[in-house]
Amino acid sequence: MLGIKMSRYRLGIDIGGTFTDFSLVDAISGEVRVEKMLTSSSAPEKTVIQGVDLLSETIPNMLTEAKEVIHATTLITNVILERKGSKTGLLTTEGFTDILEIAREVRYDIFDMFIRLPEPMVPRNLRLGAEERILASGMVLNPLNEASVRKAAEIFREADVEAVAVAFLHSYQNSSNEIRAGEILKSELPNVILSLSHEVHPEPKEYERTSTTVIDAYVKGIAEGYLDQLSEGLKSRGYRNRLFVMLSNGGTATVETAKSVPVQIVESGPAAGVEAASYFGRLMNIDPMLSFDMGGTTAKLCIIENGRAARTRTYEVDRVHRFKMGSGLPAAVPVYDLLEIGAGGGSIARVNDLGLMQVGPDSSGSDPGPASYGLNGQEPTVTDADLLLGYLNPDYFLGGQMRLDRDAAERAIRNTLSEKTGLTPIEAAAGVHEIVNENMASAARVYVAEKGQAPSKLSLVAFGGAGPVHALGLARKLGCPKVIVPPFSGVMSSLGLLAAPVAFERSRTIRQILRNVDLTKIHEFYRELEQEARSLMPEGSELLVRRTVDLRYSGQDYPLEIDIEEPTVNEKLKTDWEGSFEAEYNELYGKVDDENPIELASIRVYVSQPMPHLDIAKPTATTDAEPKAVRDVYVSSETGTATVPVYERTDLCIGQLIMGPAIVEERESTTVIGDGDKLTVNNRGCLEIDLAKSSTNTKESDDQSINSYIGES
Known part of the structure; x- marks a missing residue:
């Protein structure tokens, strides 16, 4: 019809700790436009609007013709770290008001005499008890004393509480008391935000469930305001469709769903990177592979097998020691099972x-940033070292939009490192580069071994602003034979947002021996969960349903998640589930416990739209590109500095071959190719780099991973 504009653009926006990335894909031509800006830590939504305005300068009708805008953000994490959330109260079962401080009664570092524990988000005077008790079976032992809830509401009102988390014991089995308490609180405190644990995390482990519910209540007001403000900002610029938000589990959800359970977006940024790596892995038929995302603050690695990354529900926020498990507050939401290391371009040396x-784990962030940013940063960072070594072009950082100060980088390295070590600035910079690579490799060896993989069988997919700079060094240390650098690698997380389907999951706790389970009830539970998940999806969309069961041996704490077909009431189904569980258990642990009965811990339903089609235009060059320049680059301790060719990535044609040492520059990142490494451009525009050699041979590298895991020297 005339006058109706076609929706042709899809926009992905990823807010990181240092940079905010934008990817705009034209669904008709496949053309991709990207933007990268320093993140405003005080007002990240302003960075988003500034980036959108910058893109609109070249495509004035971008938002009016946008089909969808998908967003990943660090907002929730930042609110928690900075303790800027709502003043929150907790209503729990009487006698359990100290659960947030008692926690698991485990010291995360038994040898630390001065151990610090995370501060609960709710002070003790606002942790109140209600008279009620439900047993683990779901039976009501003590009905809810409504007067105790009204008394708690009065205390919350007098304390000017802005949000209340309600987490009763065993409410995942029977939520009647919790629902009624919520109704009373809503009546008594109509302007207060509520989070109910059976809605936020309907699973066992009262500490984890309570902590997750408190986090949800604490951030909900900020999340609602931020997402509403962002939605209005886009709407005022011509955007007429829904804003979508990346969830921690790799799916996307409508902004309305994200506002209702904001704890689900606590780890949305890293999930987008994993989705992007999975997308290119499927395109190139790479399996298994190691996703490597190195930005300005951290590096994240994730094994992707059979096109899917494993998920975990043991995530923590606000750790006292960032990389020590157990030192933070649990947020029991499904997140990708990735390894996070304090190694980024901004890591301080x-x-x-x-x-x-x-080197690291602390980072200079975006303010003041590395010394070379010229924003009054005085401490040397990994970016400063890479600049001094010739890996980065000071005049082409962000395509020339931001110039790097090489003199400032050299001065910071000389004053902080050279004068104390006796090394020249170049030697010190090479040491920084080597140390950060070894830090990542040491952690990655353990992670890879824990997942039952061998580095020699993994292709490393590198992205993030600093990822391609360090990928070859990391792969060489690990023993990975190949490195792949996808197109637009410096902003690939924002591109990954466009490769993820709208999806949501729901779960229900069962906790019964499998052979005793009533399959008729299980079938009914699955139907109810599917209806709940469907209600969270956009209306009128085609939906796919995936069902899983969480199985474990009786007495164990952590189950394995097993994919299943649509359940029936046929008793043979139990035998099929047992067989699948035992095969998976044997694959992971090499042993099956035949004497112990198998328990059905919980059931899950994942509802999603079909995988979106992301058609990126291929390289248009038809002849091999010549180097656009040459420059002095540090090659190795043996070779020292050498003059190497520098190529512009957009000039490379499909099938072009480049032998290292060489540099390939693009607007958002730089790929460093080592001496003897061979680069080819495949038909998807990805750079495939075959390593000339490893620091160890394949068998030694694989053994090294296993030995580092089991503690052998």
């Missing part, structure tokens, strides 16, 4: 008390 160089 220093000389420690032993006189040794140390």
Whole structure:
């Protein structure tokens, strides 16, 4: 019809700790436009609007013709870290008001005499008890004393509480008391935000469920305001469709769903990167592979097998020690099972008390950033070292939009590192580059071994602003034979947002021996969960349903998630589930416990739209590109500095071959190719780099991973 504009654009926006990335895909031509801006830590939504305005300068009708805008954000994490959420109260079963401080009664570091524990988000005077009790079976032992709830509401009102989390014991089995308490609180405190644990996380483990519900209540007001403000900002610029938000589990949800359960978006940014790596893995038929996302603050690695990354529900926020499990507050939401390391472009280098160089885990962030950013940063960082080594072009950072100060980088390295170690600035910079690669490799060896994989069988897919700079060094240390750098690698997380389907999951706790389970009830539970999940999806969309069961041996704490077909009431189904569980258990642990009965811990339903089609235009060059320049680059300790060719990535044609050492630059990132490494451009525009050699042979590298895991020297 005349006058109706076609929806042709899809926009992905990923807010990171240092940079905010934008990817705009033209669904008709496949053309991709990207933007990258320093993140405003105080007002990240302003960075989003500024980036959108910048893209609109070249495509004025972008938002009016946009089909969808998908967003990933660090907002929830930042609100928790900075403790800027709502003033929150907790209503729980009487006698359990100290659950947030008692926690698991485990010291995360048994040898630390001065151990610090995370501060609960709710102070003790606002943790109140209600008279009620439900047993683990779901039976009501003590009905809810409504007067105790009204008394708690009065205390919350007098304390000017802005949000209340309600988490009663065993409400995942029977939510009647919790629902009624919520109704009373809503009546008594109509302007207060409520989060009910049976809605937020309907699963066992009262500490994890309570903590997750408190986090949800704490951030809900901020999340609602932020997402409403962002939606209005886009709407005022011509966007007429829904805003979507990436969830921590790799799916996307409508902004309305994200506002209702904001704890689900606590880890949305890293999930987008994994989705992007999975997308290119499927395109190129790579399996298994190691996703490597190195940005300005952290590096994240994730094994992707059979086109899917494993998920975990043991995520923590606000850790006292960022990389020590158990030192944070649990947020029991499904997140990708990835390894996070304090190694990014902004990681700070220093000389420690032993006189040794140390890199990270703390970062300079976006303010002040590395010394070379010219924003008054004084401490040397990984980016400063990479610039001094010739890996980065000071005049082509962000395509020339942001110039790097090489003199400032050299001055910071000389003052902080060279004077204390006796090394030249180049030697010190090479040490920083080597140390950060070894830090990542050491952690990755354990992670890979824990997942039962061998590095020699993994292709490393590198992205993020700093990822392609360090990918070859990391792969060489691990023993990975190949590195793949997808197109637009510097903003690939924002591109990954466009490769993820709208999806949501619901679960129900069962906790029964499998052979005793009533399959008729299980069939009915699955139907109810599917209806719940469908209600959270956009109306009128085609939906796919995936069902799983969580199985474990009786007495175990953590189950395995097993995919199943649509359940029936045929008793043979139990035998099929047992067989699938035992095969998976044997694959992971090499042993099956025949004497112990199998327990059905819970059931899950994943409802999603079909995988979106992301058609990216292929390279248009028809002849091999010549180097656009040459420059002095540090090659190795043996070779030192050498003059190497520098290529512009957009000039490369499909099938072009480049032998290292060489540099391939693009607007958002730089790929460093080592001496003897071979780069080819495949038919998808990805850079495939075959390593010339490893620091160890394949068998030694694989053994090294296993030995580092089991503690052998």
